[in-house]
Amino acid sequence: MSLGELSPQSCILGTGAYAPAQVLTNADLEQRVDTSDAWIRERTGIGERRVAASDEAASDMAKVAAQRALEAAGIQATDLDMIIVGTISADMPLPACAAFLQAKLGARQVPSFDVAAACAGFVYALSIGDQFIRTGMAKHVLVVGVELLSRVLNWEDRTTCVLFGDGAGAAVLGPASGDARVLSTRLYTDASLASSLCIPAGGSKEPLTAEGIEARRDKVHMVGQDIFKVAVKNLTSASRTALDDAGLTSTDVDWVVPHQANLRIISQVSQRLEIPMDRFIINIDRYGNTSSASIPMALDEGIRDGRVKPGQTVLMCALGAGISWASALARM
Numbered sequence: 093m094s095l096g097e098l099s100p101q102s103c104i105l106g107t108g109a110y111a112p113a114q115v116l117t118n119a120d121l122e123q124r125v126d127t128s129d130a131w132i133r134e135r136t137g138i139g140e141r142r143v144a145a146s147d148e149a150a151s152d153m154a155k156v157a158a159q160r161a162l163e164a165a166g167i168q169a170t171d172l173d174m175i176i177v178g179t180i181s182a183d184m185p186l187p188a189c190a191a192f193l194q195a196k197l198g199a200r201q202v203p204s205f206d207v208a209a210a211c212a213g214f215v216y217a218l219s220i221g222d223q224f225i226r227t228g229m230a231k232h233v234l235v236v237g238v239e240l241l242s243r244v245l246n247w248e249d250r251t252t253c254v255l256f257g258d259g260a261g262a263a264v265l266g267p268a269s270g271d272a273r274v275l276s277t278r279l280y281t282d283a284s285l286a287s288s289l290c291i292p293a294g295g296s297k298e299p300l301t302a303e304g305i306e307a308r309r310d311k312v313h314m315v316g317q318d319i320f321k322v323a324v325k326n327l328t329s330a331s332r333t334a335l336d337d338a339g340l341t342s343t344d345v346d347w348v349v350p351h352q353a354n355l356r357i358i359s360q361v362s363q364r365l366e367i368p369m370d371r372f373i374i375n376i377d378r379y380g381n382t383s384s385a386s387i388p389m390a391l392d393e394g395i396r397d398g399r400v401k402p403g404q405t406v407l408m409c410a411l412g413a414g415i416s417w418a419s420a421l422a423r424m
């Protein structure tokens with residue numbers, strides 16, 4: 093019997109997503125840096141991505157996704173007992189994006205906080221929300237992944253600026269009903285690769301200076317190949333562990349909703365898990381890597397277009413800066 097079967101459980105009551113209107117194509121990027129549509133598609137699977145308007149903040153995007161998730165869940169913002177936002181591009185360093193989101197949604201004075209686990213942020217938030225519902229401390233938890241990475245990219249660095257996009261996704265967790273439930277979640281961090289994916293300046297270690305800004309040390313720096321190798325390995329092992337925890341195997345999975353960082357990573361995870369690519373929900377071609385937003389955006393897309401049906405089993409897995417990675421298994 094898995095741990096989940098021994099305790100009260102949560103389930104995903106509804107999801108929502110938001111993508112800013114402005115589309116930035118690979119052809120547009122060819123005008124900015126020394127790259128090509130062919131390179132970007134072949135190496136990453138990305139065709140275009142969205143960029144937020146100059147007057148949009150992370151909490152604005154999160155608000156739309158959250159409202160759609162609340163509507164799908166059939167509850168009001170005032171019913172929420174907790175708001176957890178996975179983000180590394182909050183409105184400002186202080187306070188949390190979740191605080192602004194609480195105000196914009198008109199929620200009560202419930203605990204509202206951010207989780208800084210980069211691309212794994214949504215799955216971290218989902219797992220934390222699940223724990224609070226399991227212990228009876230909360231009934232309805234809003235979990236959000238939102239990123240406005242276009243603001244923290246070096247648009248002269250072709251090794252990073254072609255990869256990312258802006259977006260938001262949300263899910264409302266509530267008490268398990270019927271077969272629907274979060275079956276298992278697993279969270280991990282390995283700091284040994286922290287410097288392979290980071291924003292070096294702007295924190296307490298290296299406060300922003302004019303020289304730091306000039307050197308773009310306030311923007312995302314990544315050694316892509318370091319991350320690629322561990323991504324395939326860790327996403328596979330975390331997925332297997334989530335399945336083991338729930339007493340399930342790959343054949344029980346109806347849909348995999350992976351973090352959308354690179355189509356080649358997803359393809360290698362598919363091979364290792366022996367789950368065919370046609371059971372993966374993939375939208376990296378249209379949105380690029382939206383970090384913590386990628387899983388809830390893809391999950392919402394799969395639910396709304398009818399691929400993900402009630403009663404089906406969905407495996408989520410993500411890895412990002414930290415490096416932090418996570419997996420979650422849910423029956424819808």
Ligand code: ACO
Binds near residue numbers: 128211252317
């Ligand atoms: N256009 C054209 N050429 C490029 C570009 C570009 N945009 N970017 C890099 N290149 C060049 C490089 O300079 C290099 O040239 P060289 O051989 O002359 O030196 C060549 O292409 C190959 O570069 P690699 O870095 O080896 O390319 P790779 O196949 O590894 O792909 C990529 C790079 C896409 C970044 C890949 O490594 C990757 O996806 N890594 C994982 C990213 C990830 O999962 N991140 C975690 C989530 S993000 C987060 O947490 C915020």
